[in-house]
Each structure stands twice: as structure tokens, then as C-alpha cells.
Amino acid sequence: MEEKIPLEFKNVSFSYSTSPEPILKNINLKIHKGEFVGIVARTGSGKSTLLGMMAGVIPHHYSGDLEGEIRLYGQETRDLSLSKFSIHTGLVLQDPDSQLFNLLVRDEVVWGLENRGILRAEMATRFEEVMHFFNIDLLKDRITYDLSGGEKQRVVISSVYVNKPSILLLDNPTSQLDPLGSEYVIQSIKQVLETHETVVMVEDKIDELLSHADRLILLHEGEILLDTTPDDFIKHTELLERVGITPPSIIDLSLRLQSAGVNLPTIPLTLEDALPLYRGLMNGSTNIASTPPVAPVKRATSALVTDSSLAVAVREVNFYYPPPQVVHALKNINLEIERSSFVAIIGQNGSGKTTLARCMAGYLQPTQGQVAVGGRNVYTIDIYERARRIGYVFQNPETQLFRMSVYDEVMFTLQYQGIKGAEAEERVYEILQFLDLWDQAHLHPFRLSTGDKQRLAIACIAVLRPDALIIDEPTTGQDPAHAWVIMQLLEQLREHYGITVIVITHAMTLAANFCDRIIALCQGEVILDDTPRVIFAQPETLAKTFVKPPSITQLALSLGLNPPPLNVDEAEQMFKERLL
Amino acid sequence: MLSIAGLSAPNTHCHCGYPLAYPLSDVRPNDFSGLVGRQGEPTHLHAVFAIPGPHHFGLMFAHTFMLNECPCLNESTPVLRSMSVAGFLFGTAVAFRLGAMAICFLFFSYTTDPFEWGLSMYKAGIPYKGAFMFASAMRFYPLLQEEFITIQDALKARGSDLLVKWYNPVRLMWGVLTTAIPMGLGGLRRSRNIALSMELRGFSFPEETGVQRQLFRDIQLRPADYIIISVWVAIVVIVAILRLTGIWSAGPLVLG
Numbered sequence: 001m002e003e004k005i006p007l008e009f010k011n012v013s014f015s016y017s018t019s020p021e022p023i024l025k026n027i028n029l030k031i032h033k034g035e036f037v038g039i040v041a042r043t044g045s046g047k048s049t050l051l052g053m054m055a056g057v058i059p060h061h062y063s064g065d066l067e068g069e070i071r072l073y074g075q076e077t078r079d080l081s082l083s084k085f086s087i088h089t090g091l092v093l094q095d096p097d098s099q100l101f102n103l104l105v106r107d108e109v110v111w112g113l114e115n116r117g118i119l120r121a122e123m124a125t126r127f128e129e130v131m132h133f134f135n136i137d138l139l140k141d142r143i144t145y146d147l148s149g150g151e152k153q154r155v156v157i158s159s160v161y162v163n164k165p166s167i168l169l170l171d172n173p174t175s176q177l178d179p180l181g182s183e184y185v186i187q188s189i190k191q192v193l194e195t196h197e198t199v200v201m202v203e204d205k206i207d208e209l210l211s212h213a214d215r216l217i218l219l220h221e222g223e224i225l226l227d228t229t230p231d232d233f234i235k236h237t238e239l240l241e242r243v244g245i246t247p248p249s250i251i252d253l254s255l256r257l258q259s260a261g262v263n264l265p266t267i268p269l270t271l272e273d274a275l276p277l278y279r280g281l282m283n284g285s286t287n288i289a290s291t292p293p294v295a296p297v298k299r300a301t302s303a304l305v306t307d308s309s310l311a312v313a314v315r316e317v318n319f320y321y322p323p324p325q326v327v328h329a330l331k332n333i334n335l336e337i338e339r340s341s342f343v344a345i346i347g348q349n350g351s352g353k354t355t356l357a358r359c360m361a362g363y364l365q366p367t368q369g370q371v372a373v374g375g376r377n378v379y380t381i382d383i384y385e386r387a388r389r390i391g392y393v394f395q396n397p398e399t400q401l402f403r404m405s406v407y408d409e410v411m412f413t414l415q416y417q418g419i420k421g422a423e424a425e426e427r428v429y430e431i432l433q434f435l436d437l438w439d440q441a442h443l444h445p446f447r448l449s450t451g452d453k454q455r456l457a458i459a460c461i462a463v464l465r466p467d468a469l470i471i472d473e474p475t476t477g478q479d480p481a482h483a484w485v486i487m488q489l490l491e492q493l494r495e496h497y498g499i500t501v502i503v504i505t506h507a508m509t510l511a512a513n514f515c516d517r518i519i520a521l522c523q524g525e526v527i528l529d530d531t532p533r534v535i536f537a538q539p540e541t542l543a544k545t546f547v548k549p550p551s552i553t554q555l556a557l558s559l560g561l562n563p564p565p566l567n568v569d570e571a572e573q574m575f576k577e578r579l580l
Numbered sequence: 581m582l583s584i585a586g587l588s589a590p591n592t593h594c595h596c597g598y599p600l601a602y603p604l605s606d607v608r609p610n611d612f613s614g615l616v617g618r619q620g621e622p623t624h625l626h627a628v629f630a631i632p633g634p635h636h637f638g639l640m641f642a643h644t645f646m647l648n649e650c651p652c653l654n655e656s657t658p659v660l661r662s663m664s665v666a667g668f669l670f671g672t673a674v675a676f677r678l679g680a681m682a683i684c685f686l687f688f689s690y691t692t693d694p695f696e697w698g699l700s701m702y703k704a705g706i707p708y709k710g711a712f713m714f715a716s717a718m719r720f721y722p723l724l725q726e727e728f729i730t731i732q733d734a735l736k737a738r739g740s741d742l743l744v745k746w747y748n749p750v751r752l753m754w755g756v757l758t759t760a761i762p763m764g765l766g767g768l769r770r771s772r773n774i775a776l777s778m779e780l781r782g783f784s785f786p787e788e789t790g791v792q793r794q795l796f797r798d799i800q801l802r803p804a805d806y807i808i809i810s811v812w813v814a815i816v817v818i819v820a821i822l823r824l825t826g827i828w829s830a831g832p833l834v835l836g
Contacts, residue, residue: 081784083779083785084788086781086785093776099773099774099777101719102719103715110796112782114793114794115782118794145722160781163781358733363736383739383741388739398766399766401761402761402762403761413738416738446765464739
């Protein structure tokens with residue numbers, strides 16, 4: 001008997017019932033057994049919808065107008081219920097918190113088996129197998145909501161994989177995780193790939209897809225623009241640029257050098273491929289004069305915490321979380337942040353960066369020591385003045401929006417400062433214009449796109465023009481192009497209003513391009529504090545935070561280029577000087 | 581029975597007490613924080629007694645001042661004119677009754693795994709879906725708690741005093757309403773996603789295909805459970821007989 005194709009799309013179009021615009025148009029696609037297919041797309045281009053169709057979520061959970069036919073092993077998916085689907089497919093979504101609903105990891109993983117009526121003895125064997133397979137034996141008896149993000153997502157993958165789906169669908173599974181968490185999840189996914197199951201994955205980190213996928217699909221505005229191998233995929237530079245997909249920096253660099261006349265035989269897809277290639281090139285060149293490394297910046301420490309010329313001063317701060325689990329979250333932190341600087345705080349989850357930020361914003365009182373903002377102890381300033389001195393934008397914009405329209409939302413902040421009438425209106429207009437939200441001022445905040453919501457959350461705080469602005473992971477869960485735009489915006493706020501910007505981030509490429517200072521925390525201590533160039537030249541110390549420098553910087557450092565370049569433009573210049 | 585050790589160390593698996601600890605632990609004066617941790621979870625079970633305290637006091641206060649004519653004071657004491665002994669006694673009785681219930685529930689919830697609770701409901705004949713939904717709802721309280729703290733801090737970041745002036749009931753109410761928007765909308769979206777991922781893992785599979793659902797965990801009634809249940813039933817029966825036959829009558833407190 002002829003083997004049936006796992007998934008087949010014929011002329012599929014779809015629009016959600018909430019909007020007349022089709023989100024997917026005329027999709028034709030076949031996914032073969034044992035293939036690893038990567039889907040590359042910007043936010044809002046229909047990638048999650050496409051994956052949802054493969055899992056039966058559409059049309060069975062979200063309704064809308066579906067045209068054409070989708071076949072799962074030859075069966076029309078309209079005729080199958082979600083339960084029937086679940087025999088063949090397993091879907092892992094972005095947010096691990098909404099995929100865990102049991103108390104213990106053990107219950108979570110066997111839950112799908114219970115529903116399928118698998119006998120207890122077999123359940124036990126399969127459970128042990130899968131825990132071992134993903135190397136998470138130690139998590140068995142843990143409480144699901146006490147796990148770290150990476151652990152949670154691995155439990156989600158296990159609890160889907162334990163049902164032995166023949167098609168595994170992954171929707172941006174690492175987008176909300178920290179570097180170490182992503183690393184672990186990617187390891188787990190590689191583990192699955194070795195079993196040669198069919199895997200379809202949507203992922204913003206193109207590097208990962210390029211190095212592992214058999215096929216890459218480029219989706220833009222609901223249409224498939226490319227469906228080809230990774231090697232061929234990256235050659236379509238103009239197309240990628242047009243749709244706003246930034247190629248990984250090493251590929252970008254190699255393509256630029258190739259067109260400038262450097263003799264690169266192939267375009268390397270990963271850092272591992274690039275290293276020997278570039279090493280060969282460098283050995284051939286005569287021009288290897290290296291400049292001496294830059295010296296670390298000596299920061300003058302002012303003895304007074306009340307020095308009002310500083311935006312934020314943190315003096316000998318220790319923080320202990322109260323019982324039952326006493327945690328020494330911050331250990332003797334001393335920091336001075338100058339006015340109008342752009343600072344990144346980096347570190348692993350649990351390294352104390354959020355605790356530090358919350359101490360800076362006055363939400364937490366340090367157990368010992370003091371934090372001063374503009375020369376005054378931030379914890380004792382009253383709430384109205386504190387908002388004018390230091391702003392805090394939280395990670396999820398949806399927890400910060402309270403009003404019924406974008407306009408009212410910004411006005412809400414001013415109302416507590418006693419700013420009324422024409423002045424208030426003028427300020428709201430100015431900030432909304434500045435952040436490009438004026439056209440949407442009448443909309444309900446929840447109707448905005450994710451990027452615009454983030455922008456609105458920033459507007460609501462920036463309207464007070466605080467001295468300093470702390471932003472917690474502004475780029476997590478955003479596609480790279482959006483993340484770039486948000487960082488640009490912060491840069492503009494700094495230039496225009498002189499606001500000191502402090503970002504908590506995992507995105508090193510962004511930190512390298514925008515920040516003038518990086519503070520690395522590890523287990524409650526500051527382990528590095530300097531300019532990005534100096535920080536990235538110390539990969540050993542940096543490795544403690546599980547953060548890797550941008551790949552382009554790593555490449556240059558491995559080739560002995562110190563000080564290293566921070567972006568593709570700098571690297572291009574550097575290599576051209578040496579190779580041409 | 582609860583041992584002393586059990587009193588000082590709540591079962592960390594159990595967070596069902598959140599619904600009750602919730603309103604108090606979030607809107608609290610700073611000096612209360614030694615007793616209740618930041619996540620609203622009592623650091624010691626002793627806190628269980630403190631949690632119903634303010635409600636308790638409020639009930640007594642309300643009844644004392646707002647119920648009945650004043651039999652003991654006259655017009656020469658204008659401020660306390662409406663204070664009543666009957667009201668005080670009645671208020672105390674109601675407060676203790678509610679307090680006893682609250683404490684029982686809190687003890688139960690802090691020491692019992694909600695999924696075992698759900699499992700026993702299922703074994704007692706309640707449909708699986710209902711029992712499971714009940715148990716997993718309990719599991720989401722810590723998440724809600726965390727979200728509430730973030731929303732509260734987000735309000736502070738906007739310079740809003742709504743939840744800071746917790747002692748002003750009007751502002752407090754307004755603050756609670758304001759936070760209800762992000763809480764509600766966020767909860768709605770999350771519950772949709774959870775429902776989806778449950779369906780994708782075969783929540784409805786047994787109902788649709790007729791396959792018998794198997795359970796990995798199992799619980800059985802132990803001898804101690806039989807003893808406690810019998811003693812409890814016996815007490816109820818004895819008290820009912822005593823009251824019905826008039827051997828044990830209600831006290832002299834009559835309201836009117």
C-alpha cells in the first residue's frame with residue numbers, strides 16, 4: 001500500500017471570523033515523513049495560524065472561513081475532531097505557563113496517556129523513558145509552576161512527546177526563555193530530530209533553523225514566498241530584505257565580503273562552519289596587524305549616595321527574600337549610573353537582575369544599603385514624585401494597560417500628577433506623535449498589535465519624562481525586526497529627553513548595538529561592568545551568565561581580532577582591511 | 581490530627597488557601613509582611629489565625645454599632661449612642677462562626693493537595709472533567725497572585741495611589757476595579773490557551789471515543805479516614821438529637 005503523506009495543503013485560504021482580511025492565501029504545501037521543516041516569518045504573517053491548521057486548532061478551536069483542503073494522512077481535517085488529531089500530532093506553543101495545568105511534573109507528563117486510556121504499567125514505563133530521553137529525571141516530583149522557564153518548556157515538550165505523535169509541531173518554543181533555558185530546549189528538540197519524526201517548527205532564531213532544517217518556508221502576509229533548502233534560502237537576500245527578515249549576521253557578513261571580492265568558496269551557515277573558512281582566509285593574508293585590546297573603563301566612585309549628578313546610585317545593597325526560602329538575592333552591589341546613559345543589565349534568570357531593578361525603582365526595600373535616584377533615597381520618595389524620577393516598564397504590556405483607549409491610557413498617568421487641561425492634552429499628543437501611536441489614539445489598548453502595546457506601555461511612562469527609565473526585557477517574544485525598532489525608540493527617548501535608559505535583556509546583538517554600558521550579574525553579584533566591546537572580549541567570565549557575545553563578535557575573537565567588532569558593518573570593515 | 585510540626589510547616593504543595601489569603605495579603609500594611617510572605621503564602625501556619633482576624637473584628641464592630649436600640653446608654657453619651665450589647669453578642673457569635681469556618685477551610689487547603697481533592701471527588705462519582713477543572717483552578721492561584729503583584733507595581737510605576745491608600749475604602753474599591761481590567765482580560769486569554777492545550781492532549785478523548793480513562797495516581801480511604809468519618813457522623817447525629825429533643829437548648833440571646 002502506498003504510504004500516505006502526513007500533511008497536505010491544497011489551495012488553502014483562511015480568515016478569522018473577527019476580520020474579513022484573509023490571514024492565509026492559497027497555501028499549497030506537502031510535508032513528507034521524517035522531514036524537519038522550518039517556517040520563517042515576521043509577526044502577523046500567519047505562521048501560528050498555519051501551524052494551528054496542522055494541529056487541527058483551525059477549524060476546531062478557532063473558527064473562521066476555511067477554503068481549500070487540508071489532509072492529515074489522507075483524511076480531510078474538517079472531519080476529524082481535536083481528539084482524533086491528537087493521536088497524530090503534538091503541538092508545543094510559545095508560553096509554557098498556559099500549557100501546564102497539573103500540580104506535579106509527574107501528573108503533567110502522564111496526563112495525555114491517562115486520557116488515551118493507556119494502562120498504568122505502560123504509562124509508568126513510557127513516563128520513565130521520556131524523562132530519561134529528555135534528561136529531566138530530576139524534575140519528576142517538582143511542582144510545575146516552581147520550575148524555571150526552560151524547565152517548564154522541556155516538561156511541555158515531554159508531555160507532548162510521551163504520546164508518541166508522528167508529527168511534532170513547535171510554535172516558537174524558545175521565544176520566552178533566557179539563554180540557558182533556550183539552550184536546553186534546543187537540545188531537547190535536537191534529541192527529537194534524531195528519532196527522525198516529522199517536525200515542523202516556527203522559530204524567530206533563524207540560525208537554529210538554518211543549521212538543522214531540511215526545508216525552509218518563507219511566509220509573508222499569508223503567502224508562501226519560498227520553499228527550499230537552507231543553502232538556497234539564504235541566497236535570496238533581496239527577497240529577505242524586502243520582507244524584513246534579517247539574515248544571521250555571519251551569513252550577512254560573508255555575503256557582503258563575497259560581493260566585495262573576497263574569495264569565499266561557500267557561504268557558511270553557522271559559526272562552526274565559518275571558523276575554519278575564515279581562518280584559512282586570514283592565514284593567506286599578509287595584513288594581520290592587530291590593535292592592542294582596549295583597556296577597561298575605570299569608573300570614578302563617588303562616596304556620596306546623595307550625589308544628584310548621577311541618575312541612579314546603588315550603594316552596598318544587599319537583599320534577602322523573606323522566609324520560607326531565604327534567598328540572598330543581591331550581594332553587596334555598588335553601582336553608579338550616569339545621566340543620559342544607555343545601560344543593559346544582563347544575567348541568567350535568578351541572577352538578581354529583576355530584584356536589582358525593583359530595588360532601583362523603589363518597589364523593594366534593600367535589606368541593607370541604599371538606592372538613590374537623582375540623589376534621593378528612592379524607597380522613601382512618595383509615589384507621585386517617584387513616578388517622575390524613575391519609570392518602570394514591565395515585560396508583559398498587557399499587565400500595564402488599564403483604560404479603554406490609547407489616549408486615556410496616557411492621560412491616566414498625568415492625572416495623578418495633577419496635570420490637567422491644555423498642558424495634559426499637549427503632552428499626550430506629543431508623546432503619542434513621538435512614538436507613532438497618534439493615529440491609533442482612539443483604539444482600545446488591547447486591540448493594538450504586540451509591538452504597539454509595548455510602545456504604548458513605554459509612552460505611558462515616558463510621558464512624565466522621568467530621569468531614568470527601567471525596561472524589563474522589552475524584546476522578549478518579539479520578532480527581531482520589532483525588537484530592533486523598540487531599541488531604536490529607547491535610543492530616541494534618550495536623545496530627545498535625556499532620559500537614562502536601563503534595559504534588562506538577553507538579546508546581546510541589541511545590547512552590542514545600542515548600549516554604552518553592560519552590567520552582568522551572576523548569583524547576585526556584579527561580575528562584569530564595562531562597555532560592550534570590553535565585556536565581549538572576556539567570553540570566559542561572560543560564560544558564567546550563559547550569555548554568548550553576538551556571533552559576529554565571537555567569530556572575530558576566535559580569529560584573534562581584539563578589540564572585536566560589535567556589528568556586521570564594523571566586521572565588514574575590519575575584514576576588508578585585512579583581506580583586500 | 582495536626583501535630584505541632586505540622587503547624588509550623590505548611591505543605592508547600594498546597595496553595596488552595598490563596599483565595600482567602602489573597603485579599604488580605606495583597607492589600608496590607610507593611611508591618612504585616614513578616615507574617616505573610618510576598619507571594620501571599622503564610623510563612624507559618626499560625627498566620628492562618630491572623631488571616632480572618634480583620635474580618636472577624638469588622639463583623640463584631642458592625643453588629644455592635646449598627647444593630648438594635650441601645651439598652652445600656654442614654655442621650656448623654658451621644659457618640660456611642662447606638663452601641664448595643666445584643667448587637668455585640670450577636671456580632672461575636674457570627675464572627676466566631678465564620679472564623680471557625682474560615683480556619684477549617686484554610687487548614688484543609690494548606691495541607692491538602694488539590695489534585696488529591698479532585699481525585700477523591702472523581703472517585704466519589706463527580707464527572708472527571710468537573711473534578712479536574714476544580715483541582716486545576718486551584719493550581720492557578722499562585723500565577724494569578726504573581727500577576728496581581730505585577731499589576732499593582734505597574735500602577736505604582738504610573739504614579740497611581742489607588743492601591744497604596746488601602747485604608748480609604750472608596751479608593752481601594754476603585755483600585756480593585758482598575759486592576760480588574762488587565763487581570764480579567766489576561767485571565768480570559770490564558771484560559772482560552774489552557775483549554776486549547778488540554779484539548780490537544782486529549783481531554784475529550786475518552787468521551788468522544790468511549791475509551792476508559794486510566795489514572796496514574798490512586799488514592800484509597802485508610803482506616804484512619806473511616807474512623808474520622810464515623811466519629812464526625814456520630815457527633816452530628818448526637819448534637820441533632822440533643823437539640824431536637826430540647827435537652828440542649830439555645831442560650832437566652834433573642835434578637836428582635
